[in-house]
Amino acid sequence: MALSMANTWPLPALLTWALAWGLHLALRSGYSSLWSLALPIAVGVVMSLLQQRIWRRLVTGLGFPLSWMLSSGLGGDSGGLSGIASWGWLVPLAVLVVIYPMKAWKDAPVFPTPADALNQLPEAAPLPPGARVLDVGCGAGHGLQALRQAYPLAKLHGIEHSRPLAWWTQRRCPWARIEAGDMWAQNWTSFDLVYLFQRPETMPRAFEKARAQMNKGSWLVSLEFAVPDVTPTAIVEADENGRPVYLYRL
Numbered sequence: 001m002a003l004s005m006a007n008t009w010p011l012p013a014l015l016t017w018a019l020a021w022g023l024h025l026a027l028r029s030g031y032s033s034l035w036s037l038a039l040p041i042a043v044g045v046v047m048s049l050l051q052q053r054i055w056r057r058l059v060t061g062l063g064f065p066l067s068w069m070l071s072s073g074l075g076g077d078s079g080g081l082s083g084i085a086s087w088g089w090l091v092p093l094a095v096l097v098v099i100y101p102m103k104a105w106k107d108a109p110v111f112p113t114p115a116d117a118l119n120q121l122p123e124a125a126p127l128p129p130g131a132r133v134l135d136v137g138c139g140a141g142h143g144l145q146a147l148r149q150a151y152p153l154a155k156l157h158g159i160e161h162s163r164p165l166a167w168w169t170q171r172r173c174p175w176a177r178i179e180a181g182d183m184w185a186q187n188w189t190s191f192d193l194v195y196l197f198q199r200p201e202t203m204p205r206a207f208e209k210a211r212a213q214m215n216k217g218s219w220l221v222s223l224e225f226a227v228p229d230v231t232p233t234a235i236v237e238a239d240e241n242g243r244p245v246y247l248y249r250l
């Protein structure tokens, strides 16, 4: 239980940064500056290799060296980063947490749906004009834009955990209705198609929710991640890299 919690993103990155900084501070007084930097960086590299996705590796491994560079004033007295206070590196982190609350990290970070990724959807999942389509975790609206391209006559809705992102997306996509809130607390009953681009771990829960709430004949659609042990009704290709879009007819 404790181990699986420690694996829940972004805890591995936060623990790695804390460990690296702890090591650095402990070694700084007694050892050469080379050791007090090399060991924490090595810890970051080892921990990053335990992550499966490239962006998580980068965040885990680069957290310490980047924050050290900012806080130690790399650039010397001549200016550059030296003007930044030692806590300066926390500012972008704080901004990130406000835009993108930790709760949302559990389901997925802000990765956009590519513009043409959903063009093939209507062939596999045709919808009548005026059908209600929902992007759960609509981020900055890229999924909504791809859905609109695929279903120009649909009524598009989005829900997003991050309030600033929901606000921003409503401005970017005035033709859609965006709600700030938790997708798990939302009722999906009235939607003909629910689209998501989340994480593999999210899929079983999303499928159970769709089965419990959505009407017979409606669709659950996921970019890249399948529902484990459930045969999709159809799979279409999202892009030239062969990324799949999984379709489940309920």
Ligand SMILES: C[S@@+](CC[C@H](N)C(=O)[O-])C[C@H]1O[C@@H](n2cnc3c(N)ncnc32)[C@H](O)[C@@H]1O
Binding pocket: 100, 103, 104, 105, 106, 107, 108, 109, 110, 111, 112, 113, 135, 136, 137, 138, 139, 140, 141, 142, 143, 144, 159, 160, 161, 162, 165, 181, 182, 183, 184, 196, 197, 198
């Ligand atoms: C990978 S992004 C996808 C964004 C968008 N759907 C797209 O395809 O371009 C996932 C988004 O889901 C949001 N999210 C994660 N968990 C959520 C939840 N429980 N309720 C609402 N939004 C959530 C995140 O904040 C993030 O913006």
